[in-house]
Amino acid sequence: MRTLINPTSEQLSDSPEAFLKEMGEAVMIYIEGERTERTRGLVTLLHGNEPSGLNALHKWLKQGQKPLFNLLCFIPSVPAAILEPMYKYRVYPGQRDMNRCFFPPFTDEPGQLAEEILERFEGYQPECILDIHNTSGHSPDFGVVTYVSAAHEALVSLFSERLVVTDLRLGALMERSTRRCPIATIECGGAKDQTANQIAWQGLQKYLYQEEVMQLEHGHHLDLYRQPVRLELKPETTIAFADSYVIGTDLTVPAQLDEFNFGAVERGTLIAWLGGSASQQNLKVHDAEGADVFSRFFEIKGNLLVTAQPLKLFMITTRPDIALSDCLLYAAAETEHEVVDT
Known part of the structure; x- marks a missing residue:
């Protein structure tokens, strides 16, 4: 050094x-x-x-x-x-x-x-x-x-x-x-x-x-x-960022998803299009104790990955390499929101 x-x-x-x-x-x-x-x-x-x-x-x-x-x-x-x-x-x-x-x-x-x-x-x-x-x-x-x-x-x-x-x-x-x-x-x-x-x-x-x-x-x-959580992807996941589903990918993320960074989103907000029945297996959401809490934060409707409750999203990346090596985004429940005024 x-x-x-x-x-x-x-x-x-x-x-x-x-x-x-x-x-x-x-x-x-x-x-x-x-x-x-x-x-x-x-x-x-x-x-x-x-x-x-x-x-x-x-x-x-x-x-x-x-x-x-x-x-x-x-x-x-x-x-x-x-x-x-x-x-x-x-x-x-x-x-x-x-x-x-x-x-x-x-x-x-x-x-x-x-x-x-x-x-x-x-x-x-x-x-x-x-x-x-x-x-x-x-x-x-x-x-x-x-x-x-x-x-x-x-x-x-x-x-x-x-x-x-x-x-x-x-x-x-x-x-x-x-x-x-x-x-x-x-x-x-x-x-x-x-x-x-x-x-x-x-x-x-x-x-x-x-x-x-x-x-x-x-x-x-x-x-x-x-108490935020991370939406992580398994390393073998194929991912794209686009305005609609990209054929052949496990996960296609809306290209402008990062516009939600530190914004409040309602239940049912689109996070990604999924390709195939195995796509959910590529997604991981764990709390600090390691418990699987995917269903508390997200749900799958057809081939859509959407939010399961009102959330604050942050650190959303639009880079596939970072999404795979680190995580796609962090999320915190709106119920965990507190205002501090002095």
């Missing part, structure tokens, strides 16, 4: 893309703050196709300013990001998803990098950590945390008024969150949405210069959703 300590603006390439190519591997950056009694952590580009956090960080570094408190940054998935075409690959081909590697075993290359990141965070003792992402489909901004706390709500509120509290455990960095060092995932919006860069930039400014970032400001509003 490359290590940069207090780099000057002149030492950094003029664009994020040139910077990544010059580094060529994962990067740690430490910037001493105007005040040094506290440190804040930041991770971005855990997935190589999610550049908004990197764009915001690079823009700020080029300004040559100091944060209010020390800042410890990690940019892990540089090798995946710089594969041509840049920002296409979520993970380096043949390797595990970096954001599934933050618990043992740390035996492979992504696992060893995750372990090193955790060890360096432990050495610097940050008071909190943000992990900045994009979604792969068009989406508004939102945050994800693993349990409800005032600190988590405040961290997410720097970027968004939408918060998902998940009890799913996948090996993500945010699952390392503790009362001593809360960790929040920030989804700035779709990787190709211009507003995502703006969300990342504005939120980063607050994180770098605000005196207190773990106390929710008075008058702030949060839409909070709990």
Whole structure:
């Protein structure tokens, strides 16, 4: 891992893309703050196709300013990001998803990098950590945390008024969150949405210069959703994105399904056309305990996969590779919706 300590603006390439190519591997950056009694952590580009956090960080570094408190940054998935075409690959081909590697075993290359990141965070003792992402489909901004706390709500509120509290455990960095060092995932919006860069930039400014970032400001509003599930596909599933069923596929997803990202959908909303009687066997929906809860969230009517109750959908992807390697979407029941006003 490359290590940069207090780099000057002149030492950094003029664009994020040139910077990544010059580094060529994962990067740690430490910037001493105007005040040094506290440190804040930041991770971005855990997935190589999610550049908004990197764009915001690079823009700020080029300004040559100091944060209010020390800042410890990690940019892990540089090798995946710089594969041509840049920002296409979520993970380096043949390797595990970096954001599934933050618990043992740390035996492979992504696992060893995750372990090193955790060890360096432990050495610097940050008071909190943000992990900045994009979604792969068009989406508004939102945050994800693993349990409800005032600190988590405040961290997410720097970027968004939408918060998902998940009890799913996948090996993500945010699952390392503790009362001593809360960790929040920030989804700035779709990787190709211009507003995502703006969300990342504005939120980063607050994180770098605000005196207190773990106390929710008075008058702030949060839409909070709990206990989401993932609609996963078995690896052998054939999938297409189109405006009507594509002959020969197990699953054809409406091309504009990502328009529902963080939107409420009614019961009976079309999620996909199914091809053949075996298609349901390609679909998996499990809760945090591993129980099959497919029928609580979705149902099959003829050759249509539809919602079984009013849902909030998010992280809908329109990329077949991500749908197969990760999931097609997340869903939370409207009954799990709570409004937080301070």
